[in-house]
Each structure stands twice: as structure tokens, then as C-alpha cells.
Amino acid sequence: MTGKQLNRYADLVVVCHGDRRYGGELVSEEHVLVSVLAGELKVVLADRTHWYGPGDTLLLPRRQPATLLKYPKDGVAYRAMFMKLPTALVRSYYTQHPPAAAGRPATTGPLTLPKSPLLQSLFASLLPYLELEQQLPETLLAVKITEVLEILRSLHPQSDAVLADFAEPGKVNLVEFMEANYMFNLPLARFSYLTGRSLTTFKRDFQKAFQLSPQRWLTHKRLALAHYQLAEKRRKPVELYLEVGFENLAHFSYAFKKQFGYSPTALPKLADL
Numbered sequence: 001m002t003g004k005q006l007n008r009y010a011d012l013v014v015v016c017h018g019d020r021r022y023g024g025e026l027v028s029e030e031h032v033l034v035s036v037l038a039g040e041l042k043v044v045l046a047d048r049t050h051w052y053g054p055g056d057t058l059l060l061p062r063r064q065p066a067t068l069l070k071y072p073k074d075g076v077a078y079r080a081m082f083m084k085l086p087t088a089l090v091r092s093y094y095t096q097h098p099p100a101a102a103g104r105p106a107t108t109g110p111l112t113l114p115k116s117p118l119l120q121s122l123f124a125s126l127l128p129y130l131e132l133e134q135q136l137p138e139t140l141l142a143v144k145i146t147e148v149l150e151i152l153r154s155l156h157p158q159s160d161a162v163l164a165d166f167a168e169p170g171k172v173n174l175v176e177f178m179e180a181n182y183m184f185n186l187p188l189a190r191f192s193y194l195t196g197r198s199l200t201t202f203k204r205d206f207q208k209a210f211q212l213s214p215q216r217w218l219t220h221k222r223l224a225l226a227h228y229q230l231a232e233k234r235r236k237p238v239e240l241y242l243e244v245g246f247e248n249l250a251h252f253s254y255a256f257k258k259q260f261g262y263s264p265t266a267l268p269k270l271a272d273l
Contacts (some may be wrong), residue, residue, distance in 0.1 A: 002070075010129040010136040012084045016070065019077040023069035023242050025184050027194070031085040032060040033162060035123045039078030042069040044243050045109050046180045057119050058110040059152065061162045062087065063169065063194065065184040066110075067243055070187065081123055089145040091166055099160035100153070111156050118151045171196035173212045174205050182221045185245040188214055194248040218245065223259050226252070 002018035003247075023042075026032070034041070034057065041052040044067040052058060053073075060066065114120060125144075129136065137172040152159040177195050186194075191214070192202030206214045222245040229235045229244070237256075238249060246252035256264045 003195060005130055007130045007132050009087065009132040009134055010141075012086065012141070013126045013129045014082045015079065015127075015130065017077055017079045018070055018084065019072050021069065021071050023067060024135065024184060024247075025065065026060065027065050027067050027184070027186060027190060028060065028062055028084070030087050030182050031090065033083040033085065033152075033177060034058050034060060035081045035119065037081060038076050038080040039073050039080075040071040041078070041080060042071065043067075044069065046183070048109070050110060050112070052112075055115060057113040057123075058116075059113065059156075059159070059162065060110050061108070061165075064108060064110075065186065065194070069242060081088060081126065083123075083148070084096075085145060085148060085163075086141075087140055087166070090149065090163055091228050092142070093146055093149050094164045099164040099247075110159060113152070113155050113161060116155055118155070122148065122151060169194055169196045174202075175209050178206070178210075178217075182218055183225060183245045184244065185247060211236055220259070222246065223256055226256060227267070230264055 002020065003016075005015040005017070006013065007240045018039075034052075036052045036054055036056045038054050041056075043050040043052070050058075070080070072078050149163060150170070152163065160202070169217065172195050174195055174197075178191070181191075182192075188202065189199050192199045194200060197205065203214060206217070210217050212220075226237075226240060226244045229240050237253065241249050241252035244252075246255070253264055260267075
């Protein structure tokens with residue numbers, strides 16, 4: 001089974017757990033700090049993949065498309081704590097504490113933080129928030145966010161470049177963006193926002209660039225990627241359907257057979273002929 005432990009009085013903290021493989025896309029409007037307590041977390045970006053295990057902590061930048069896959073390991077269920085960093089409070093902090101250096105980080109994607117007693121203490125202090133019976137006061141929330149930011153700035157040299165980036169998405173090259181991010185199962189409205197367009201303009205520009213509707217193009221691209229992974233990498237359908245933008249295995253298998261004329265499980269056999 002999979003599930004989440006959270007509290008409506010302090011919704012910045014969530015504990016996720018599961019005794020089977022599961023996952024999905026994440027594109028948050030807020031930075032998210034993650035501590036893996038047990039099992040494994042696989043973070044799939046457009047161009048690379050990161051693995052995290054027990055004791056690892058990472059910062060997922062806001063508006064970074066990623067697929068998060070969660071695995072039990074060695075008979076132990078997956079368990080991790082997620083903490084959202086409200087953008088308004090982060091902005092307020094940096095107004096009073098200017099970033100050490102300007103500019104963007106050298107690479108996009110999660111920042112992997114070194115192991116530290118400071119992080120252990122931080123996450124231990126968050127667990128009682130799940131038992132609150134009244135709203136967490138704004139003043140205490142601001143104090144906690146300040147603590148988090150001070151810890152992150154002390155542990156990672158690129159943290160300011162990520163945390164203090166408050167720029168809104170600008171209009172980007174649609175073809176380049178979609179070719180890099182088509183495997184993420186995001187609503188079209190989200191794709192349009194991330195490319196700096198209204199939904200209407202996104203659809204118009206998309207049709208002009210690709211001569212197909214967004215949904216048809218996305219399906220074809222995702223299935224082509226899946227075909228490559230099955231045929232060349234010899235991966236199994238159950239291992240990859242989430243990574244290529246499908247919500248469930250049944251829908252993936254149906255769409256794959258409709259496009260190629262055979263099921264994804266038959267492909268390795270065909271490749272051996």
C-alpha cells in the first residue's frame with residue numbers, strides 16, 4: 001500500500017510511504033526539500049536520472065519538471081519526508097538577507113545536500129507538526145523557514161542561486177522545450193505556463209511548429225521513447241511506463257499496441273527474431 005501522512009494545520013510537511021513501486025510527476029510552484037528515510041527515490045529529469053537512499057536529502061527547485069519514482073528496498077517500505085518552502089516567505093527572507101552571489105546554478109535539477117546533523121535535527125523537529133490540532137502560527141512558520149534557509153545556505157554553495165530565483169517563466173523556444181520535456185505527464189495548461197504562453201497561444205504555436213495537436217504529438221513521442229527503451233535497453237513495461245508519461249500500465253499497453261500493432265511485452269521477443 002501507498003499513502004501520505006499530513007496535517008491540514010501545517011500542510012508544508014508531508015510524509016510519504018509505500019511498500020510497492022509508485023510515483024508520478026512533480027512541478028511545484030514552491031521549492032521542495034526531501035529527506036529519504038527508507039527505500040529508494042529515483043528522480044527522473046529530461047536528460048538524466050538521480051538515485052537517493054536512506055539518509056539522503058535533496059532540494060527540488062520550483063518549476064523543475066521531474067518524475068519521482070519511489071521504491072521499497074530489501075523488504076523495507078519506502079518512506080520520505082517532504083517539506084514545501086512557501087515562495088512568499090523565501091522571498092521575504094532574501095529581502096532581508098541578500099543572496100551571496102547573483103546568477104543561476106551551473107546545472108538544473110535537484111541539489112544534493114551533504115549529510116549533516118543540522119538536517120537530521122531539522123527533519124526531527126518537523127515530525128511533531130503532523131500532530132498539530134490548531135493552525136501553525138505564521139510567525140513560527142516564518143522562523144522555521146528561516147532556519148531551513150540558513151541551513152541550506154551553509155551546506156551548499158549553489159543554494160542561493162536556486163532559492164533566490166523568483167523570476168516568472170519567460171517565453172521560451174517551444175520546440176526546444178517540448179523536445180526536452182515531452183515525457184512528463186503534465187496538463188497542457190502547465191506546459192503552456194512553463195513556456196511563457198497562454199493556453200490558447202500555446203496550442204496555436206504548437207500546431208504551427210509540429211503540424212499536430214499537442215496531445216497526439218505527446219502520445220507519439222512518448223510511445224517512440226518507450227519502444228526504444230523496450231527494444232534497445234531491454235527494459236520491462238512495468239519499469240518504464242511512468243517514466244514515459246503514462247499514468248498506468250493498462251493505458252500504456254493499450255496505446256502502445258494501437259500504435260505499433262503488438263503489445264509492449266511482445267517487443268523483446270520480436271527483437272530476437
